[in-house]
Amino acid sequence: MLKKHFLWFGILLSICLLTIAIRSYPGGSQQDAHSIGFDWKQNYLSNLFSERAMNGAENASRSWAVVGWTLLCVTIALFFIDFSRKIPSKHAAMMIRYTGVAAMAFAIFIVTSYHDTMLTISGALVLLSLFYITVFVFKSRLTYLKILAGICILLFYFTNYLYYTRSRLNLLPVMQKITLLAGLIWLLYLHYFTKCEDFASPSPASAQSGPGR
Numbered sequence: 001m002l003k004k005h006f007l008w009f010g011i012l013l014s015i016c017l018l019t020i021a022i023r024s025y026p027g028g029s030q031q032d033a034h035s036i037g038f039d040w041k042q043n044y045l046s047n048l049f050s051e052r053a054m055n056g057a058e059n060a061s062r063s064w065a066v067v068g069w070t071l072l073c074v075t076i077a078l079f080f081i082d083f084s085r086k087i088p089s090k091h092a093a094m095m096i097r098y099t100g101v102a103a104m105a106f107a108i109f110i111v112t113s114y115h116d117t118m119l120t121i122s123g124a125l126v127l128l129s130l131f132y133i134t135v136f137v138f139k140s141r142l143t144y145l146k147i148l149a150g151i152c153i154l155l156f157y158f159t160n161y162l163y164y165t166r167s168r169l170n171l172l173p174v175m176q177k178i179t180l181l182a183g184l185i186w187l188l189y190l191h192y193f194t195k196c197e198d199f200a201s202p203s204p205a206s207a208q209s210g211p212g213r
Contacts, residue, residue, distance in 0.1 A: 006075065006078060006082075007075060007078070007079050007082075007187065007188060007191045007192075008188065008192075010071060010072070010074070010075025010078070011072065011075060011184055011188070013068075013071060014068045014069070014071040014072035014075065015068070015072075016068075017064050017065075017067055017068030017071065018045070018048070018064070018065060018068040018069065018072075020061075020064045020068075021048045021061035021062075021064035021065035021068060022038045022048065022061065023038070023061075024060040024061040024064060025037060025038040025043070025047065025048055025053060025059070025060075025061040026053040026055055026057035026058070026059060026060065026061075027053055027054070027055040027057065028047075028053045028054025028055030028056070028057075029042035029043045029047070029054060029173075030042055030043075030044075030054075030169065030173070031170075033054055033055055033056075034055055035055070036055075038061075039173075040173070040174070040177065041173060041174055042170075042173055043173055044172070044173050044176060045065075045069075045176060045177070045180075046110065046115055048061045048062065048064075048065035049062060049065050049066060049069070049110070049111040049112075049115075050062065065111070066111045069107075069108070069110070069111055070108050070111075073104040073105075073107045073108045074104070074108075076100070076104050076187065077100065077101045077104035077105070079100075079187050079190075079191060080096055080097055080099075080100025080101055080104070080129060081097050081100075081101065082191070083096065083133070083190055083191065084096040084097035084100075085196075086194060086195065086196045086198075086199055087132075087136055087199055088196070088199060088200050088201065089136075092132050092135070092136065095128070095129065095132050096129050096132050096133055099125045099126070099128045099129040099132075100125075100126065100129040102125050103121075103122045103123075103125035103126035103129060104122070104126075106118050106121045106122040106125065107119075107122040107126075110122065123160060127156060130152075130153065130156070133149075133190070134149050134153060136199045137149045137190075137199075139199070140194075140198045140199055141198070142193075142194065142198055145189060145190070145193070145194070148182075148185070148186050148189060149186065151182060152179075152182050152183055152186045155175070155178065155179040155182050155183075156179055156183070158175065158179075159172070159175045159176060159179045162175060
């Protein structure tokens, strides 16, 4: 049971820890350094990782946030390993597994002073892994998953556009959380509602007889 539901348990526990961190955040945001508490519209999740909050107070949320984020990264890394077994192409499966795991390994270090560098490396690697997944999703007959995949990819690119161009930074904190939530929903869907057969190439016999579902 633990092997089957590791993704759900890991995500749920990490969200609980991050929620405690959010409730412990002293205050300060990109718009108001003297604000109290965590503002969902103005604070980034990365604000939780700093030793001091943006208002100058000691950041009581840091320990909870670091543990929660590390657990989330480890959980997602395990997802990439598990999901890659559903992909029939050996090359694609290896790319999904190793780039996904590497992305999460670098993502763990986002909590350090190397945040920007680690975010760039991790983001590039995770997009590569998700690209391979998306290719096989669009080859499948899973219509709803195709729609969800398209939405997630667009959100990822739009959020990255805001971050790297530094335009409309007032939207970035909200987009960061929306993109993360959409990505987690996508991973849960891929984990629980797909199987190896969904991504396998149809045999000549089945192709001649038409779609089976």
